[in-house]
Amino acid sequence: MQNMFMAADFIKQQDQFSFAMGDGKMGMIDTRDIAACAAKCAASDQWDGQTLELTGPEAISYSDVAAVLSDLMGKTVSYAPMSPDDMYAMIEGADWGDWMAALARDYGKAYAAGWGDFTTSNVKKITGKPPRSFKEFAEEVFLPSLQAS
Template sequence: MSNSVLVTGANGTIGSHLLRVLRSTPWDVRALIRSAENERLVTSLGAQAYYGDFMDQASLGEAMTGVDTLVLITSANPDAAVQASNALRAVKDCGVRKVVRISAIKAAPDGPTANTVLHGETEQEIIRSGLDYVILRPNLFMQNMFLAAQTISEQDSFFFGTGDAQMGMVDTRDVAECAAQCVLSNQFDGNIYEVTGPQSLSYFDVAQALSAELNRAISYVPVSPQDVYEGIVGAGWDEWIAGISRDYAQAYRSGWGDFTTDTVEQMCGHPPRGIDRFIREVLCAQSALSV
């Protein structure tokens, strides 16, 4: 088996940065994509594009033939466990050796959100499969702040449903770099890792950091979890997404995400990126918030 890796979800925030990291390695990197736009993105990042779909077993088999490792990323959706199961079936059919799974914080079949439950089901399937595996469970993404970029620009404020909860927010770049190390090394195999930033933060802390970077007062305005649900539905988004957003907000309010780990340091050899660095290098750079 060659040093070949297939990345699903390669056009997302974690997947695209993972391609950037793997581009500098000797590995043959493939990306499963569904559109010409995504093909342009992944090829620009040094990956070979394979058109496919989680619900098309033949396309999964074509993409995985000759692959050593699968990095399995699925978007949050009600069919995620079925999609992951289809991918694992193709893994076995094609003789793929190892799966690196990007899961979710505290994934469990009895978790507080539908997304937590689905990821928990997939984790159990991976563990029972007999495959080599590493499972990464990121805490709340710092990149979720992009959801607030418009109101920050227009109103100097932003809204989330987590109240004053402290959360081990993580930069998705660190998640991607951990995934890369799990591809390149076997020393982490057979383990599940929670992935966090360097400290637990509330969105009040994020507002303070934003204010310092932008040199103007930015306010965080807490709303109720039910307000989160109604706002998402009112904007025309999917009710399933609205439901997990409400339930995540409620879970975080209970202290569910208030922890940090040394996973990034252990895997990558450097501390995880903090909120100030994320705001400066990513949020402000990509959202033009300083204007």
């Protein structure tokens, strides 16, 4: 979910953001839930030797994210998908380097094809609490940061 901070200025200035994920859905997770899992795992040997993939509570698209932000902000926020090749050109043009541009392009293609369209119950399994929704993240972290900057 914290990857949305890459789009914060666009949302604040243009009420729009873009990624190369198309309409792909992702089990977005709040890094606070990742940290809670890491703390529990570090404090116990219960999870030793296990690989537990962490996700948020639902697989959502960036169109879903835009709808949540629109509702919470009281104005229309739009998601404008861009092609993976356009994402590559934009990142390379910003001098972030070929590696980062290729990573964004390739992840965009994978997520658009459904690579991240799943969730797990592992956050609750490890912490005893369900993972935060995107709406909770937006209300508690993302929107306050937009208003503060």
